[in-house]
C-alpha cells in the first residue's frame with residue numbers, strides 16, 4: 001500500500017483505502033483515471049451528483065465575503081437558506097431552523113433539545129429518548145445510545161446511556177422486512193409496552209428513521225406505522241423526532257421522507273443531502289411549540305463552534321436551488337419505479353432475500369438460502385465481498401446491515417443518474433453477487 005494512502009486512514013489500519021482523485025456527475029475517478037459509478041452517492045449523500053461548478057462558484061463567492069461568525073449570529077447566507085427551507089422543504093408547521101456540522105451532531109442536538117423542552121415545562125424526570133432496535137443515529141455517544149446498530153455500538157455500552165428501544169418495523173420472528181405485515185404493524189403497538197415498562201414520566205421523546213438506513217438496509221414500515229408511533233408518543237407527553245439524515249431532501253421522492261407517512265414531527269434532523277456532500281452540514285428543525293419554552297425562559301440550545309458557517313449555508317442553499325430548478329425530487333419519483341423494475345432480476349437471485357426501499361434509497365439483503373432465509377456464516381463476510389466485487393466491476397455499492405440484517409448493500413445513487421447507468425449498476429450488482437457466492441463456496445469447500 002502506498003504510504004501516503006495508509007496515513008490518510010490511520011484509524012482504519014486493516015483497510016486498504018480506496019483512492020479517489022476526482023469525481024464528476026455520478027462517477028468517481030481513481031488516481032489512474034478508472035471510472036467508478038457511485039451507485040451509493042458516497043454514504044448516500046451526493047444527491048445532485050459530484051463536482052457541480054455552480055456550487056463551487058457559490059462557495060467561492062460566500063468565502064470571499066465572510067468566513068466565520070458566532071453560530072448564533074445572523075448572516076445573509078443563513079437567512080436565505082432558512083427562507084428556502086421553510087418555503088420549499090420543511091413540512092408545514094416545522095418552521096424553526098438551526099444548523100450543525102453533520103448528521104451525528106444533529107441527533108445530539110435533538111436529544112438535548114427534547115430534554116431542554118421537557119425540563120422547561122417542569123417535566124424534570126423526562127430524559128429518555130426511545131429509539132428502535134434496528135437503527136443508526138450517528139456516532140456521538142448520544143447518537144449511539146439512541147440508536148441500535150449492533151456493529152457500531154459494540155464495546156461502547158459502558159459509555160452509553162441506556163435508552164429504551166421499541167421494535168423496528170423489521171419482523172423479528174421471520175427476520176425479514178417483507179414477510180409479515182401483521183408482525184410489522186404490531187411493532188408500533190409494542191411502543192405502548194415501552195412507555196408502560198419505563199414509566200411515561202421518564203420519557204422525553206421517541207426518535208425514528210422514516211426508512212431504516214444503514215442498520216437495516218432500507219426497511220420500509222407499513223403505511224400507518226409512524227402515524228401510530230407519533231400518536232402514542234404524544235399521548236404519553238413525549239415528542240416525536242424524525243431522523244431524516246438519510247431520508248431527507250428528496251431521497252425518498254418527497255421533500256422530506258416522513259411526509260410520505262402522513263406525520264408532522266415535533267423535531268426533525270437532517271444532514272447528508274442538505275448540502276449534497278459539498279459541505280459538512282446538518283440541520284435541526286422544530287415546530288414553534290417545541291421552541292416556545294426556550295424562548296419564554298430566554299434559554300438557548302448550546303451551539304457547536306462550526307455550526308452554520310456562512311459558506312456551508314451558501315452551499316446548502318445552492319444545492320437545494322439546483323434540486324428545485326432541475327426538479328430532481330420529481331425525477332426520483334419518476335425513475336424509482338424504473339430502477340425497481342430493472343432490479344427485479346436481482347430479486348430472483350438464489351442468494352437475494354429481498355430488494356426493498358423507497359425512492360432512491362434501496363437495500364438488497366443476501367442470504368445463503370432463499371427459501372429458509374438461512375444467513376451465510378458471519379465470518380464469510382458475504383456483503384463485504386459483494387462491495388469489493390462491485391468495485392472490481394466499476395460500481396460502488398454501500399455496505400449495510402447490522403444485527404439480524406447480516407449481509408446487505410444499499411443503493412443511493414445521485415438523483416441525476418441516467419437509465420444507462422442504472423443498467424450498468426444492475427449488471428455489476430448481478431456479477432458482484434455471483435462473484436461473492438463463488439468465493440464463499442470455494443472458501444467453504446462446497
Ligand code: PLP
Pocket residue numbers: 043102103104105107136137138139209213214243244245246271272
Ligand atoms: N442518522 C442517520 C439516519 C444516518 O444515516 C446517519 C449516517 O449515516 C447519521 C444519523 C449520522 O450522520 P453523520 O455520519 O453525518 O454524522
